[in-house]
Amino acid sequence: MAIRNIVLDTDEVLRKKCRPVEVIDAKVLTLISDMIDTVKKADGVGLAAPQVGVLKRIFVINDPAKKKVYEIINPEIVATSGTQQTAEGCLSVPGKYGVTNRPMKVTIRGIDRNGKKVEYTEEGLIAKAFCHETDHLDGILYTDKVIRMLSPEELEN
Numbered sequence: 001m002a003i004r005n006i007v008l009d010t011d012e013v014l015r016k017k018c019r020p021v022e023v024i025d026a027k028v029l030t031l032i033s034d035m036i037d038t039v040k041k042a043d044g045v046g047l048a049a050p051q052v053g054v055l056k057r058i059f060v061i062n063d064p065a066k067k068k069v070y071e072i073i074n075p076e077i078v079a080t081s082g083t084q085q086t087a088e089g090c091l092s093v094p095g096k097y098g099v100t101n102r103p104m105k106v107t108i109r110g111i112d113r114n115g116k117k118v119e120y121t122e123e124g125l126i127a128k129a130f131c132h133e134t135d136h137l138d139g140i141l142y143t144d145k146v147i148r149m150l151s152p153e154e155l156e157n
């Protein structure tokens with residue numbers, strides 16, 4: 001188990017486009033395991049590889065409600081429907097939340113750590129996380145898309 005350092009939004013690395021993973025080697029496997037440890041330790045929903053300084057197209061999502069962990073290599077959003085305007089945050093933008101416009105339902109494809117094709121269709125929070133984490137791989141932060149940031153008073157409620 002290893003916890004990696006999460007970079008902040010002032011770090012240039014979060015603005016770079018990540019490269020697809022060509023070979024799932026020991027380094028990639030360790031990275032994925034560390035990312036899962038790191039997102040759980042940080043009490044976050046999702047973490048993308050550039051947030052730990054690695055420019056590879058990989059993200060993990062931890063759904064505490066379903067006790068389910070998604071790990072997706074080379075993700076591609078293949079279908080979306082509906083919309084949701086809900087609060088969104090990011091481990092690289094600590095203590096802040098903003099309202100974004102995201103699809104309500106998202107289907108995503110990629111491969112898992114064994115190189116097997118995976119496809120997930122989820123709604124609500126996890127659909128939002130699929131979009132948020134995929135954006136990270138293209139150097140996009142939710143603060144680029146936010147409709148409005150929540151005030152400290154709103155955060156207390």
Ligand code: NI
Nearest residue numbers: 089090091092
């Ligand atoms: Ni984020």
